[in-house]
Amino acid sequence: MADISVMRRLRTKTSLRLKHILLNEPTVLEMANYCQHGNTSTLEHVYAVAHYSLYISRLLNIRIDEESMIRGALLHDFFLYDWHIPVEGRKLHGFSHPVTALRNAKTYFRLNEKEADIIGSHMWPLTLRRCPRYKESFLVCIVDKCCSLAETLGHKYSNALLSALRSQTGGNEWINLC
Numbered sequence: 001m002a003d004i005s006v007m008r009r010l011r012t013k014t015s016l017r018l019k020h021i022l023l024n025e026p027t028v029l030e031m032a033n034y035c036q037h038g039n040t041s042t043l044e045h046v047y048a049v050a051h052y053s054l055y056i057s058r059l060l061n062i063r064i065d066e067e068s069m070i071r072g073a074l075l076h077d078f079f080l081y082d083w084h085i086p087v088e089g090r091k092l093h094g095f096s097h098p099v100t101a102l103r104n105a106k107t108y109f110r111l112n113e114k115e116a117d118i119i120g121s122h123m124w125p126l127t128l129r130r131c132p133r134y135k136e137s138f139l140v141c142i143v144d145k146c147c148s149l150a151e152t153l154g155h156k157y158s159n160a161l162l163s164a165l166r167s168q169t170g171g172n173e174w175i176n177l178c
Contacts, residue, residue: 020050020070020071020074020168022071022074022075022109023047023074023165023168023169024169024170025108027078027080027104027108028043028074028075028078029043029169030080031043031046031077031078031080032044032169034080034081034082035082036077036148036151037148037151037152038151038152038153038154038155039151039154039156040151040157042077042079043165043169044157044162044165045077045147045148045151046073046074046075046076046077046078047074047161047165048147048157048161049073049076049140049143049144049147050069050070050073050074051161052143052146052147053069053070053073053136053139053140053143054066054069054070056139056143057069057139062135062139064135064136064139065114065136068112068114068115068118068136069114069118069136069139069140071109071111071115072114072115072116072117072118072119072136072137072140073118073140073143073144075101075105075109075111075115075118075119076098076101076118076119076122076140076144077097077101077122078101078104078105078119079097079100079101079104080104081100097123098119098120098121098122098123098130099120101119102116102119102120105119114134114136114137117132117133117134117136117137118132118134118136118137118140121133121137121141122137122140122141122144123141124141
């Protein structure tokens with residue numbers, strides 16, 4: 001079992017590392033306007049996935065490309081619509097949103113191969129043909145499933161995690177509408 005003080009320091013370092021430039025982009029902040037699972041906005045969800053992916057990689061001492069993993073995790077659900085509202089012609093969200101998120105991310109940002117793989121494969125094994133090719137992609141894929149399940153079951157993220165997100169996005173400019 002890991003020492004509690006080490007885990008606490010890792011959590012603090014993880015939060016500090018997530019002060020990411022993407023969190024200042026208006027199109028990324030737009031994810032706060034869409035509910036993801038339960039009472040969690042898409043912005044809160046992607047931030048939690050990035051945070052816990054980084055935390056677990058450090059806790060388990062997995063050597064990764066942190067920058068690519070954080071960018072990919074923050075953009076993995078960059079689909080920019082409310083998937084709870086049915087729209088004629090839109091395919092099943094679970095199967096189609098990785099392609100939409102990847103297309104949107106490529107429209108607004110320059111992505112490297114790992115970042116694109118993280119976004120495009122995060123719904124594996126549901127999307128059988130898009131298997132994660134990098135350890136960063138696999139880690140985000142697994143953490144995404146854990147966060148999604150917790151959110152669906154009504155889990156609320158800690159005030160510290162949400163406060164860190166709000167402070168990094170300019171304070172109270174966005175409100176959780178879920």
